[in-house]
Amino acid sequence: MSTFIRAPRAVVLAAAAAVTLLALAGCAPGSSNASQGQSGSVSTALTTKKVTLKIQDETGFPVTSNLAAEFTKQHPNVKFKIVRDSFQNLLANSPRLMASADAPDLIRLSTLGSTVKDGLVTNLDPYFKAYGWDKFSAGQLASARMTTAGVRGEGSLWQFGLGYSVTGIYMNQKLADKVGITSVPATIDELEADLQKAKTAGVLPVQTGMQDGVGTFVLQALINQYGDKAKLIDWMFNKPGATFDTPASLKGATKFQDWATKGYLPTDVNAINYTTMVANFTAGQGLFMWDGNWDAANVQKALGKGGAQFFLMPPTTKGGKYVAMGAGNTFAIPSKSKNHDTTAYFLNWIATNSKARQIVVDITGASPGGDPAQKLPTVEKGSLIETALAMSASVGKDDGFTDFIANTTSGIYQGALQPDEQLLLTDKITPDAFTKAIQAFYEKDLAG
Amino acid sequence: MVTSKSEVLVGRIILIVVLVLTLLPLLGMLSAALQSPDRLPTGLAWPTNPHWENFVTAFTVGHVWVLLGSSLLIVVVVVPVSLLFATLAGYALGNLRVRGGRVVLVAMVLGLTIPFEAIIIPLYYQITSYGLLNTQWAIILPLIGLYMPFGVFWMRAHFIGVPRELSEAARVDGAGVLQEFRRIQIPLARPALSALGILLFLWTWNQFLLPLVLVDDPDKRTMAGALGAFQGQYIDALPLLFAAALIVMLPTIIIYVIFQRQFIGALLQGAVKG
């Protein structure tokens, strides 16, 4: 840096002038037209031409690869190219990927965010009508709907789920026997008693992590039970006036912090991420783990058949209704795709073709969704996947599915939930300050 | 300089401690990389049953052949082109002393301090508008531009040091500027060029932010950029991640060990000139 030279005034002036010009020329960045590449008429007949569908998916979830292979086997003229990146990178990149000239035909899109407003995703309403998706469970499709004003849960359909997940609690059977737990808890009080039993016996009660925010499963499971879930759903769906700052959230956050203080959570909870959490639990560390059905096969493989149980978060009172987070493994068709009809055909095929449904269950352990009247794929008797499907059904019966609060806005998970829960669990903020901080971020993020 | 024996001893001990600290993270990672991929690794200990096959697994799971190809393609374009542009400009500024060259020089000083983060956002939209997003060009083109300030300063410093009589003599012999440049200046500049080349290679190979933002397909990134994707869910077993990180380091370490002298020389000159 010995070559630093004082910038001559002329250079500075020229730069200033250039900036002013750019600013004044009114060449504002971005385009204002959110035009929809929608033709109106759609076809449900599969093309006979040779096409290659490009799918953008996350790493670690291979189900699209298996589905694509099976589809190509049945329809050799349709081939697939699947690109994967980590969930976090994909989350960051998806709006820009969809806006690019070589947009994929199908993209894993967990949060709609402002994609509808920006005209990036294809409106699936015409396909809904053409394929008769009204036979599907309406609750499953609700979170994939959004109005033009950005409110989710109503309006047109934009996403399609490849299987529907359900979250619950895994229990290590060996540790349960050790601390003397004979049946899965039926109420939150019973659950807390079990946590204390484990603690007293020197067993880590809960395996979870907060480095990447995975422990949000625990927090939301509590909030779900402590109040009217419709209010939380309104908030997740960004209804005007909805708030996170509710008694239910406060109670949930207080309990969560309380568990951390009592030593129910790992002492290094802020260092544990999703991968570590699952690895720890399957290695026998921790009595309970809040997680989704997608790990059912993993857990069973590691702990052996009967080595673990999987059950729903219990309600506050015996016989109360089940509420569980569950979401479609949702994909969207970017409006820039050139193969809308073929991609939609592929989606419909996944929900209706018996081979495809079997693949969804075998690979993800998730309920295949679709028409409830359709036969469920066969699963191994007594397996955790079988349990998961049953859990899914009972939550469905109670109309108890909610989305994940992490999907509320595009920035909330990394920007607020993750850092603020880290603070909450280490007693750096009060539960009240926590709920207010989340709400403040939410408002800022929506104002964008 | 005369120093007492005890001083020498203390000095050696301090130095050895620092050397151990320097190597410790890499050794720790190696020990973890050799543990069973099915479990969380523990502690710093040579595993009794080293899983060398982790490296093979990481190599295949991580598409390392594809990545090596992609990284090489990027390096093979970026480094020579940057060298050429920088040499031409350095010659114009250092030897020909072009009128108005000072403005160029001053404008480039700014470029030496710009954090990549300050311009990554517009670069993203610019590359998108060229339709080059998700191609290796999205990394290649900006890197050439970003290397210009440093490269030009570097080559200018070299050409200033070359006696001007040399080129005058060549002109008397009737050589044109171009001829003189090719026949006399380029051969003389070889050491400066190779040092700059080493630096640019290293910076390109290790570049992370540009690939992360501009190329979403890990297979089209640089080695370091792809490693960022491994860290997601690409490779969810820590021993495999560590093995992959070691594989990514290996080419630069090998080149470093072979060309050690030039390497250190280049980086040091780079520091002083930069």
Add this chain to the structure above:
Amino acid sequence: MARRALLTGWLFLLPAVVAYCLFVLYPLLTAVQYSFYKWNGIGASTWVGLYNYLQIFTDPTLLAPIGNALVLIIYFTIIPVVSGLILATLIRNMRQNAFSSAARTILFLPQIVPLVAAGIAWSWMYAQTGTINSILNTVGLGFLSRSWLADFGTALPAVGLIGSWVLTGLCTVLLLTGMGKIDPSLYEAARIDGAGWFRMFGAVTLPGVRQEIVVLVTITIISALSSFDIIYTTTKGGPGTTTLVPGISIFRLAFVQGQVGLASALGIVLLILVLAVVLPVQRIARERD
């Protein structure tokens, strides 16, 4: 002839200038432009004047990363330069042999490794079951062990020390070269004056490597303020916002939260911060010359 020479000269300059303008100056100006708008990166944008800058200087969550980056200067600049001075002196006082050249090679190694890989290596050092804790347990200091990157008190120093690890070798080797250029007769004269080791270091060595120190301070400050790779691979800014730096905030704001205008403004603030810290260092160096 003069005009032809001028033309030739500019032809030589042209490729470099075009590449620089196209991929550095133009994006920089565009970033300034974006910073005056509210834009989610895709839809329409609205002109908001200096509002984004106002937000940066009033929102604690946007100011925190700037503060953290300034703290990182301790680890990226002060520690490496000071330990570089000590180590270089030690190596210099040593006879030149295989050991001293091996020492140089090893010390320099971290400079070769991609920062991403360094981050991954160090996240294992700091992990709950990782290298540091296992050493602590072995020597009976197990009660000190913790997840260094997840602890609110230790996370920032922990990522800072990764920077120290990367940069100490560079500082040592560069200072060593600088010391090699000092005239030995200066030391001789000082010794005749009866100067001890410390006086000699202060009176001869330090002034002798002043130029190198200025260079190192400049480079390391820039890498402290614009750090990204190490944080991205170790903590991503956590726990809480204790290790959040401007680079991570910019990335997140622009590419996750769709606040392109605000992110661009933060980028410009970062650039100005770099200049504001680096230019005075240059000035001091020049005045002393």
